Amino acid sequence: MTVRDQSQGATPQEIPPAVTGVAHVIAAARYSLGGLQRLMGETAARLELVAGAGTGFLLLVLGASALQLAAFAILFALVLAVEALNTAIEVLTDRISPEWSVQAKHAKDLGSLAVALLIFSNVLCVGGILLSLFG
Incomplete structure (x- = not known):
């Protein structure tokens, strides 16, 4: 076939x-x-990978506990997973709706929001870890 x-x-x-x-x-x-x-062809994913690896390394150097590092690693992996899903949504949206449409815009905006919310969650996680280390 x-x-x-x-x-x-x-x-x-x-x-x-x-x-x-x-x-x-x-x-x-x-x-x-x-x-x-x-x-990795997506600029956003490459930036997230660099930021996540750098932050993870910083937390390790600063003496974060294994549990704290695991929590950060899980949230960071989720950022990359949701970025992959967001990219898939964008690819499929462009394929089925090559012309501009409000529905395509909504699909892409919602995928972007999902990534942004997870990045915010990572920032809160890192902030909480830093507070526990230095607060």
Whole structure:
């Protein structure tokens, strides 16, 4: 079975057969790495990665506890996960609605809000950790 990818000029592409077991796990890991590679093409994700790694390193140097570091790491991972979902929303929105529309704007704005709320949560987490260390 073939499908035409209109974004690439209608070149037929084979749909890969379904896999199970260990092959499925390997394929899923490959898809995740592809997603990470695509996400790193986004400036916002690269900036978030640099800020998160730097903040994590700073917290480690300042003597944050293992629990504090774990809480920060979880929230930081969630920022990248939601950034990936936001990017997916943007890609799909651009695909199904290439012209400007209020619905597309709302979809993109809501994805952006989700990322912003998690970044705010990270800032609060880091603030709480710093207060516990120096307050």
